[in-house]
Each structure stands twice: as C-alpha cells, then as structure tokens.
Amino acid sequence: MKNIKYYLAAILVILLASCEVNDLQPQTALSETTAFETPERIELAVAGVYDGGQSGFYLGGAVRGYPFGAAVHQQGDMRGEDMISTQLFYAITYENTYDPTSPNNGFLWQTLYAMINRANIVIEGIKKTRPSAVLTQEKLNEYEAECRFLRAIGHHFLLIHWSRPFSDNPTAPNGGVPYRTSSVGVVGGASVDEAIAQGRNTVAECYDKIIEDLNFAETNLPATRATNRITRATRAAAIAAKTRVRLHQGRWQDVITEGNKLAPQATAPFSSPIGSHSLTASPMGPFGAGNKNNSESIFSIENNDVDNGGVNGALPTMYGSSASGARGIICISPILWNQSWWLASDLRKSATMVQDDPVTAPGRGGKFTRKYADAVTRTDNSPIFRYAEVLLNLAEALARNSSGVDPKAVALLNAVRNRAVTNTADQFTVSSFATSTDLVRAILQERRIEFIGEGLRWGDIHRLSKDPNFDVGGIPAKANRGISNFAPLYTNNPATTFPMQPAIPYADFRFLWPIPSEEIVNNPTLAKQQNPGW
Template identity: 25%
Template sequence: MRKLARNAILLLLVGGIAIACGEKFLTLEPLSGLTEESFFSNEKDAQAALAAAYDALQKYGAYENEFLAKIEWLTVGDMRMEESPADRELEALVFNPNNSRFFQIWQRHYQGVARANTVIQRVPEIENIDPEVQEQIVAQAKFLRALFYFGLTKYFGDVPLVTREFTAADDFNVTRTPQAEVFAQIEQDLTDAANVLPDVWDQENSGRATSTAALALLAKVHLHQGEWQDAVSRSEALINKGVHALERDPGNTNSAYRNVFSKFNEQNEEIVFATQYRDTDAGGWGQDRDGHFLAARSAPRGIGPENAPFGGWSNWVPEAYFVETAFEPGDERRIGQIIGPGETHDESGFTMPDTVPPGYSSTGYICTKYWWGAEPNNSVYSSQNIPVLRYAEVLLNYAEALNEVGRTAEAVAAINEIRSRAGLEDFNSADPAEVLDQIFKERRVEMFWEMSFFTDLNRRGMFVDWIQTYRDDVIDGSLVLAPYITQPDYILLPIPTGELDRNPNLTQNPHY
C-alpha cells in the first residue's frame, strides 16, 4: 500500500509513533506493522494520532520556547545570545531569509498543522469510538492547528492555509492565503474547541487543551487584529469560568511569581496551557528528545551537573540594561527570575561571585525562570513544562482591550492585580495613553523570556518607538535599523529561502 508523502500519516507510520510528550496521556509505545487503513480503527489509534500533534509542540521552532523566545526577546534587546551566528543576526535585527531560525519556525509549525489536520480528518471516520471522546479529540486538534497557524501568520503574514490531509497525488506548490482568511480559520477552530472541550481535565489527562486555553488564544487573536470588544468578551468568558487565577503562594521559592514556573508546581491554576516534558534523557540530541535545553542554556557555564543539566551553558543571558532599568524597586519579578553579582540561586545553592566571570555571564546576570537546579534523571535536559498561555497574560490582554473600549478604570484594576502579586504599589491613571504604556512595561517584566513581546509591540506598531526608548544600542546609535524594520506598519519576517526554492508559487515578503 502506497504511503502518504510529506504529511502526518507518513510521520506516524514510518516513525512508529514513538512519541513521549510528558504527561501520561501523551506517552505512547512504539507501534509496528501498520498501514494507513488499519491505523485509524479505534480510540487508541485516535489518541495516538492526537499525541503526535501534541508532540509537535516540543520541536525546535515550535512551542518549546527556544526559537520563539529568540524572536520575541533578542529583537527587543533585552536578551543576549552568546554563540550562534543565526541568533546574533536576530539580536542585530538582521532578518536574513537564509536564517535557519525562520526556516525552523516555518517547518515545525507546518509539521504541527499537518499532524492536526490528520486527526481532524481521520478521527471522525472511526466507528469504534465513544462519540464524546471522538469529538473532544477533534476539538483538541483544532486548538493545536489554530495555535500553529497563529504562530505562522503573526510572523509571516499571508501563509498557505491547508486544512486537510495531503496525499502524494496533491500539488504541494500551494500559494499564500490572505491573512484575513487565516485568522477566520483560526477563530473558527478555537470557537469549535471552546464549545467542546472541558474547562479542566482530571489528573490523568492534565496537559490537554481546555476550553479556557481556546478562549485565551482566541482573545489574543482578536487583540492581534484590533478587535477590542471581541477580545474583551473572550477574556471575560474565560475569567468568569473561575478556573484560573494568579499564583499567590510562594511555595518553596523566593516569590509567588517564581512559583508559577516551578517544576514542582506545574499544574498550578495560573497555567492555562503548557508544552509538556518528561523527566528522562531519552531521545538523544535531536527532535525526538523528551526534555528541553532551557535550564542548561540558562545556568552559568561550567557550574557542574550537581547544579544544572549539562553543568550549565549560559548561552542566553539577560542584558544588563534591561535588568537595571526595567524593574521597579521591590518588584519580586526581579528576584523571581534573575540573579546577578553576589546573589544566590536558591534551588541549587549556587551563588554568583561579586565579580561575575565572563564565562558565567557576559552581562553579569542569569535568567533563572527555567533553571531549577540539577535534574536527577537528566544529564542534559530539563523536564520542566513550558507555559504557552498563562493567566497573567490573560489579564494583560484583557486590560489592553478594556482600555481600548473606554473601560480604563477596569483596565487599571487588572494591571494592579498583577502588580499586587509582584509586591508593588497600585498604578493609577485615567489617561488611556499612560495606561497602554504601563501595560507594555508590565508585559516586559512579567513575560520576560516567554513567547510574546516583540509580537505585541509589532501588532500595535510600537516596536521601533519602543527600542528607540528602551534598547541601549539603538539609543546610542550603534545599531542602525534596516528599512524592513522602519518602513512597514507591521514587521513581517522573511519567507525562508528554502521554502521559496521548493515552491515557485510562494512569494517573498516586501523589503527582502
């Protein structure tokens, strides 16, 4: 029987579904002797195909946070990458179509789309399955497809919209679809998901997409399009469910903020959706790994495996200008995610020297958000789940939308809920412009090294003004901005050269 080419079924059958995404429901045994016709025959098969779609979140360029954080934070100048030429280009705002980071983002997001399409198309055809379970599996795949397409369109603009499984007979030279149509499909998928998925899953199924995750992402999609009232409505629908709240308990950490990210508190009520990982070194150095490198990349280089996976690499470090100017005095988000000279990382007991060697950090600072000490079963990887959507961002999105529809006092209240958790005094203003500015100041420190900041500045047309105000190498004139940064109202990343070479029907974005 001829196998399908370049799609999720090929990945599933050839790869044997040897997938492990972290939680029990995503940990599957390898399968063999399968054909396309025999695979989709029962609930177990459907769950395995869905696990493959979840597994796509873990890949480089998807929602394991390495590449997305580089786009979101190297560009604004708050984070430094020590080694990779591709990442140093991003930091210098050199958007090169040959940059492997853009290719990985494009490729891995479409891999996720393909796997979700397989589930959405094939699972409804299964007869030997509980109808409610069947509907929930499809709804989860729709959430994942929407998440992957949102990542694609927010970075690249018009992108090919494919909503079915491709076969070897199909023409793969698809054209770009107008962004408005892509957003319409995303909204439909998320609406379907929100209407079907439960608000919470039991412990056995924790980590799956929920109705609240669909609503949170839907609010972001409306925000991205400037559909303020829709963003308010979706945010309020989520908030009124009463499922999520800011983490207020510091637990065994130095602050409630830090406890949000603790690997020992991964199912806290602030987490709306997260990429799941497992406590094992399985999978080697490639895309099949079960953990991530964020802890190793965060910790000071060479401090030993007793303190950090792989002994620490310190590939990525916070810029000193960011650390020393972005945080208000007493802001617990500073100690909750950053250590500097003479400060101690509580979980490992490691103390930074008063004079920090360049090998530890070229800026003198380390981000600890994803570093929680040694991993007992991992020499290289971290098993910590990576938040994709959390309630603090829901509140910031809600505040921004409220401010735009004239409900500024309520927007300020949402801001102050976040500031209160950080140990700060209330912010007070009735000026919508001041409120918007404060929202983005809060985003900067609340969401540091997570998956959205450049995108938020970009959608508001604020990116250039922001870096001219808050990025020191732009302020002093040592970094000259290219036309693709300064000219468009919305900055698009270049379509990867490799994709243009493979598909003559794709066109490049302007200014590249």
C-alpha cells in the first residue's frame, strides 16, 4: 500500500458509482457512517468496489485500467514470452529491469490493496446493517459475497506476482502477502498501526482465506442477473475462480469437483447448469461485437466510453494494431506463432482474429490480436473468467488425476480447440495421446493459444515453476524487444531464429516483484519482509 497513512486515510470515504455498474464514474462520496443508511446507498457502495477494480489510480491519479480494467492482463502478458512490448511502454516489465520504485509494479500492488480496502469497508458496513422488508438478509449476504469475491481474486493476483507458487514451501513464514479482511483507518476497522503490524501471511494461509471467501461467494451470489449479467459477480464466477485457484494449488480433485459444477456432462456439448454458460461457436465470440454480452464470458470488468483505461492503458489501444487506430504496443511473439502445435490453419491465426501492423508503424510489422476492437472509445470489457478457461482447467485436472488418457479431458480440450481447428484430420482423439502427460502438455499448449492477450500466461508460468514435467525454469527467454522488423519472423516454423532476451532462472530474486518502496518506507513490518534480493 502506497504510503499507508496517506493512502488509507484517503479511503475514509467510499467512492460511489451510480447504482448501475455500467456508469463507472464516481458520482460523489459519503463517509463510512452514512454510506449504509439506505438500500440505494449500499448499492452504490458495492458498485464503488467494482469501480476500484476497474479504475484505480496511477501516477498523478491517472486512470490506466488498474488493476482489473486492463493492467493485470498487460502485466501478465509482459512477464511471459508469448507477447512482445514493441515500445518502451512495458519495457521494464518485459525486460525484468524493475525495482521497488517501478510504477507499473508498485501501482498494481497499491490499487489491488485499495480495492481490497474498499471491499472491507463495505463488508463491515453491511454487517452493521439491520435487515428489513426492503433490504433482506439474503440481499445483504449477496452484497457481501460480491465484495468477498473481488477481495479473493485481488489477493490471488497479488500472490502470483509477489510470492512463490503454492508448490514451493507454502507454509514458509511471511512467504505470502498480507491477507486483509478488515478495513483500515475507518470507524470499526483496524487502525493504521494494527494494519502495519499484520505482516505477510504464509502462502497456504492466503489460499485458505481465498477459498473461504469464494465459498461464501458461491453460497450467496445469484445464479443469474437480469442486468449486468457478466459484469457483476455470480455463482458461476465464484466457482470459476475456485477452479483457477485450486489449479494453482495443484489440488486436482478439488478442481474436478468445482469444474463439474459448471461442466457436468461426460461429452460435448458442454454447458453450465449454473448461469447457462457455454462456449460460443466461434473463438471470436466473446470478443469484438460479442464483448458485452455472450454465453461464454462468466465475469468481466466493465469499461465504457467515459470510464476506461485511457489511451495509455486501455486494452484495445495497447493490444491493437496501429492499422485499427490503436497504438500497436503489445503484439504476438513469433516464439508462440511459430510453435508446431499452433497450426497455420488455426482460425485464431486468421485475419478475423489477427491484424498485421505496418512495418513503418509503431508495431514494426508485428501481429496483433483483434480481441479488443474499440480503439476509439475504448469500451471493450476486461475478461477475467471465461467458460473456455473452466473447461481447460477441468481438462487439465482430469488428465493429471488419471493414470491413463481421460476421455472427458480430451473432449473438454476439443470443445475449445475445435472451434478454431476445423480440419478433422487435425483434431484430437483419445488415441492421439500415448500418456496422460502428453494430454496435459496439449492442454497447456492450448491455453497459450486460447488466452493470448488475456494475461494468463504469467499465472501458468508461476504455478508450473516446480512442476516435474512442465517447469519452464523461471522467466522464459523472450524475443528481443529491439527487433526492427517482426514481419519476416512469423514463419510457422519453430526453427526460425531471431535475437532473444535471456531467461531468468526460477531461483533468481527477480522471479518475484519487490514490495514497492512506498510501502517499505511507511510500513516497518513489511520492510523487514521484503522479498529476498531486493
């Protein structure tokens, strides 16, 4: 947390959005003692927590999509090898030259904790509110569940950047992050001194608290919503989050238990009895024109024409080609493009989903995803959980939990892959895999293709870092950011070579981000618990 006394004092008010989440601009501010006096104000307070996730502060208070509106995607992709920062914009993250003063890292920490503190303020206010005929206990529990859902996924993003994975000594003292369940600096919450004294939990403790929050969310969230159906948390969103979190823990049976709630069928077509989620027919279905309303998106953070990440942060401006009016900053790396398992005929390589940037433009001939289409008004929602991820999470867990090649795992993989791989000869069958390990490898490869531009690559690198078969060894080698012309490098041939930035071993201190300097200066407890090497 940036300068804990300054930042937490600023949270003494609850920033309020309108009662519709699709108007994300803060309208006014109320003290924590008056924000929960009416049902309308509680609705506004909860919407304000979503707003904290969509438009947290940056240098000078600028909005750049911190933390969930865009930043978690961009930072997650820039830490991996499958996309390239063509400009200086993300060079610090891409080239691993960050330090405790780096703003992109620091503001992700600060805005995640700012959102978490908002959630805690609202939870505490709700708990003090007496139920009534117009505001039932069931509705109060639903509001609390939304806040606990956001609190849980916020802490999980903190863990994958500032802590070693669950597979690496999860009970080590101070290995996790501070898991904050009390507001700080407000009436009824913890004092600043109490917050400073808390220190870091263990990784295991953090995961236990995440699951506790998500279990509460699953129990108390609605299955469906008449409005804001993908931009307000639902029961399926909580379950989807648990499949991801349990995957990071390597708890395969728990992933299967949660995944089967949303995909209980033994064979395709798969659909969720909770929330009626299903894959769209096309891999582009959840994006472009379908970004705001589709069957596949389980939870997204809303952006609109008046509140978005701006020209310096919004998803379409960063990920889009300059040919579409975007800035051409983050392009697909030839490292991924040229892999033999990403077939040239895959529709996710087609002009429908990929756009070339002119060699003379900022993107230097790179290939850019079309997932985010609105580079002018920047209204594309930020995808957090999709049904495709749930299916692949479940597929991986089934494959890992089986001594042979699990037929359902193959069917789940095919359900996602065959939307884009339409040549029958190229599609998988159970006999395509000699062992379950081969099947897991194919699922992991599919994740790299399917979730390009959605920031999930770093999470996979992180969780697989101690995997006996799929450990990439740390931060992978990447294409050199200074390549002057990317266009000739997209050959569909894995033997193609080009200048590379060297890998960083897992044991290197740079695998983890440092706790930001503002926090260290103002928080003596965390100053003693800085990640080693920083």
